[in-house]
Amino acid sequence: MAEVTAREILSRQSQLEDTRKDYESVWKDVAEYCAPDAPEPLRHAFSAGRSDNQVTRTDRRTRRVYDTTVRTGGRRLAAGLESLITPQNDKWQGLTTAAMDDEETDEEKEWAEKVRDFLFSIRYSPGSGYVPAMQACYANIVRFGPAYLYAEEDFSGRYIRYRSLPVAEVWIARNKWGEVDTLHRRYKRSARVAYQMFGDKLPAKIIEMAKNPKQCDELIEFVHAICPNYDRKVARVGGAPIYLEGPFRSYHVVCQDEKIVKEKDFQSFPVACFNWGRDDGDDYGTSPVIELLTEVREINAVRKGTLRGLQGITDPALALGSKVDWLPPLDPGSRHPGLIDDNGRLMAQPIVTGARPDYAFQYIEQSRNTIQEGLYVNLFQTLVSKPGNQTATEALIRQEEKGALLGPAGSSIQNGLSMQTDRELSILESKGLYEPDSRFVPPQSLQGKSIRVQFTSPLDILRKAGEAKAVVETWSFAAQLAQAKPGVLDNLDEDESLRVFHSAGRAPQSILKRKEEVTEFRAQQARAAQAQQGLAAAQAAAGVAKDAVPAMAQAADAGLIPNLGAAAPQ
Numbered sequence: 358m359a360e361v362t363a364r365e366i367l368s369r370q371s372q373l374e375d376t377r378k379d380y381e382s383v384w385k386d387v388a389e390y391c392a393p394d395a396p397e398p399l400r401h402a403f404s405a406g407r408s409d410n411q412v413t414r415t416d417r418r419t420r421r422v423y424d425t426t427v428r429t430g431g432r433r434l435a436a437g438l439e440s441l442i443t444p445q446n447d448k449w450q451g452l453t454t455a456a457m458d459d460e461e462t463d464e465e466k467e468w469a470e471k472v473r474d475f476l477f478s479i480r481y482s483p484g485s486g487y488v489p490a491m492q493a494c495y496a497n498i499v500r501f502g503p504a505y506l507y508a509e510e511d512f513s514g515r516y517i518r519y520r521s522l523p524v525a526e527v528w529i530a531r532n533k534w535g536e537v538d539t540l541h542r543r544y545k546r547s548a549r550v551a552y553q554m555f556g557d558k559l560p561a562k563i564i565e566m567a568k569n570p571k572q573c574d575e576l577i578e579f580v581h582a583i584c585p586n587y588d589r590k591v592a593r594v595g596g597a598p599i600y601l602e603g604p605f606r607s608y609h610v611v612c613q614d615e616k617i618v619k620e621k622d623f624q625s626f627p628v629a630c631f632n633w634g635r636d637d638g639d640d641y642g643t644s645p646v647i648e649l650l651t652e653v654r655e656i657n658a659v660r661k662g663t664l665r666g667l668q669g670i671t672d673p674a675l676a677l678g679s680k681v682d683w684l685p686p687l688d689p690g691s692r693h694p695g696l697i698d699d700n701g702r703l704m705a706q707p708i709v710t711g712a713r714p715d716y717a718f719q720y721i722e723q724s725r726n727t728i729q730e731g732l733y734v735n736l737f738q739t740l741v742s743k744p745g746n747q748t749a750t751e752a753l754i755r756q757e758e759k760g761a762l763l764g765p766a767g768s769s770i771q772n773g774l775s776m777q778t779d780r781e782l783s784i785l786e787s788k789g790l791y792e793p794d795s796r797f798v799p800p801q802s803l804q805g806k807s808i809r810v811q812f813t814s815p816l817d818i819l820r821k822a823g824e825a826k827a828v829v830e831t832w833s834f835a836a837q838l839a840q841a842k843p844g845v846l847d848n849l850d851e852d853e854s855l856r857v858f859h860s861a862g863r864a865p866q867s868i869l870k871r872k873e874e875v876t877e878f879r880a881q882q883a884r885a886a887q888a889q890q891g892l893a894a895a896q897a898a899a900g901v902a903k904d905a906v907p908a909m910a911q912a913a914d915a916g917l918i919p920n921l922g923a924a925a926p927q
Contacts, residue, residue, distance in 0.1 A: 361606070362617075363610045363611075363616055366582045366610050366617075367612065369541070369582065369584075373530065373539075373541050376528070376530075377528055380641050384501050384524065386654070388500070389421065390422060390428070390646075390654075391427050391646050391653075392496075393421065393422045422657065423660035423661045424660045424721070424725075426656065426728045427649065427732070430729055430732035431499045431646055431732060433732070434737070435495040435498070435499045436495075437733065438498070438499070438766070439491065439495050440815070441819075442767055442771065442774075442816050445481065447814070448473065448477060449813060449814035450476075450810060450811070450812055450813060451470065451473050451810075451813050452469040452470075452472055452473050452778075452808050453466075453808070453809050453811045454803055454807070454809070459806070462800075463869075463872060463873075464800050464802065464871070465800055465802060465803060469808070471796075471797060472797055475785075479515070479785075480519075485515055485517065486519045486520055490520050494506050494521050494631055497524050497631075499633070501524045501647070502633045502634070502635070502643050502644035503630065503642060504773075505521065505524070505527050505540070505628050505630055505631070506519060506520075506521055506522075506628065506629040506773070507519070507521075508628075508777060508784070509627070516784065517781060517785075522542060522628065526544050527540060529630065529641070535635075537628075537630040538584070538585050538605075539582075539584045540582075540630075541581070542580070542581040544578075544579055545577065545578050546579065547573065548566035548567040548573050548576075549567050551563060551567065551577050551579070554619075555618040558618040558619065560611060560616055562614075563577055563611070577611065578611075578612040579612060580612055581607065581608070582610065583605055583623070584605070584606060585605060586604055586606040589604065589622075602622040603622035604625075605624075606620070606622050606623075607621045623783075624786075624787070625776075625779045625783040626776060626780065629776040632770075633645065633770075635769070649727070649732070652727050652731075656721060656725070656728070659724070662717070663718070666714045666717070669710065669712065673707035673708055673709065675706065676705070767814075771812055774810070774812070775810045778810045779810075828858050829858075831849070832849065855869075
């Protein structure tokens with residue numbers, strides 16, 4: 358098996374940096390206009406050599422950015438995406454084991470819900486870092502297009518820790534399916550932190566720096582490379598190959614010393630990669646802010662000129678007469694003798710250019726509307742607006758329309774969430790999630806089945822609103838027909854209608870009885886009803902027999918039934 362060297366990793370890093378250069382000029386403008394006060398390394402990596410602190414960020418914001426529409430709209434879009442795709446107060450994702458040739462049983466659904474609830478308890482546990490990491494990812498998706506969430510195994514009882522990787526630090530490559538299978542990250546850590554991460558595997562010089570109070574805070578540059586493990590170690594048991602390593606390999610390299618200080622293999626790709634939108638062959642994709650960048654540049658230029666024009670109106674330049682060789686102070690209430698000539702005209706007058714800033718105001722307003730439309734601000738406003746007096750069908754139609762508008766962007770983001778879930782389940786499996794002594798032991802029916810992700814977020818509810826609407830419309834139309842022909846309702850399956858409507862919402866599986874429980878309950882009801890009918894028939898027969906004896910006696914006395922006395926038992 359060929360060993361990967363530090364020099365090969367750094368050479369690959371240089372290749373990836375050359376590939377990404379075309380994106381960086383655009384990203385630099387995005388960071389300038391959409392995140393002017395963003396801290397290092399979001400901006401600093403695009404402007405090497407410039408100092409970056411709160412003072413320079415404030416100066417950059419006040420001197421170079423004249424309109425904040427894209428920044429406020431971007432924040433609202435990021436918050437709106439979070440509320441629709443990964444809301445903190447909702448179970449926005451589930452698991453399923455259904456296959457083309459095998460329907461998922463109720464027992465399997467209940468098991469999948471238990472595992473899902475455990476996943477959510479890990480994500481939203483204190484200290485996991487999931488919420489701030491995802492919020493940073495949404496901000497990067499809206500601004501730059503790509504975003505990266507690193508799920509790292511934790512050994513302190515939290516199981517998993519999450520953090521968002523800055524876009525400026527990450528370079529990627531994709532496989533034949535367009536999936537990210539190579540990721541390089543160039544980052545810096547102080548000597549002290551580097552020693553905490555890698556210990557004695559660091560070069561001796563860095564170890565000395567970490568232990569020296571005067572040098573422990575000096576920064577050391579690393580490259581973290583994650584790539585396919587083409588030469589996995591394999592063993593054969595009974596002729597069948599068994600891989601001893603995961604399909605992905607990770608290396609941490611000290612750049613200056615060209616030394617690998619940590620290696621590890623992964624069963625799943627450890628970084629969830631998100632995109633707003635991406636064409637085939639485009640590794641990094643685009644974003645709504647990038648698509649609006651021309652409009653953003655123009656509105657900033659117009660705002661800058663408009664401010665100068667307003668200053669010319671509110672504080673105009675003065676034209677002075679030939680006899681005036683000094684500029685009088687223009688304080689309110691001040692007096693200036695000698696500034697009126699013999700004809701009563703002012704010897705110092707404002708220069709009026711006739712500029713019309715109201716034209717600029719109209720253009721700015723149009724540009725703001727364009728930017729807000731591009732950032733879905735108006736759409737999110739309709740999502741939070743009150744529906745008014747609407748029927749259930751009208752509300753479902755409204756939801757379906759919104760789901761169609763937001764669906765494409767949500768699907769791209771959910772691809773990354775699927776990667777995240779694969780990584781989480783891989784970590785938990787290594788910690789014994791499916792072991793016999795675990796409370797999450799899968800049912801026997803799951804042997805040989807795979808687990809897939811299904812999404813139940815508010816966005817998915819908007820998408821599935823069409824199914825619920827169709828069920829409601831079908832039953833409503835059938836009810837109208839039933840007024841003329843009641844038997845038409847026999848064509849509809851009440852149980853299946855309920856399950857379809859349930860699947861289009863977010864109600865838990867536990868509120869529904871299992872199919873076999875419903876079948877048994879109905880069979881018991883049928884047996885009870887049959888027994889009740891038999892008892893009623895027996896009681897009726899007993900009553901008839903009781904009344905028949907006196908009648909027969911009277912008939913015998915009257916001679917209507919001959920030989921009755923002879924037939925009677927002695």
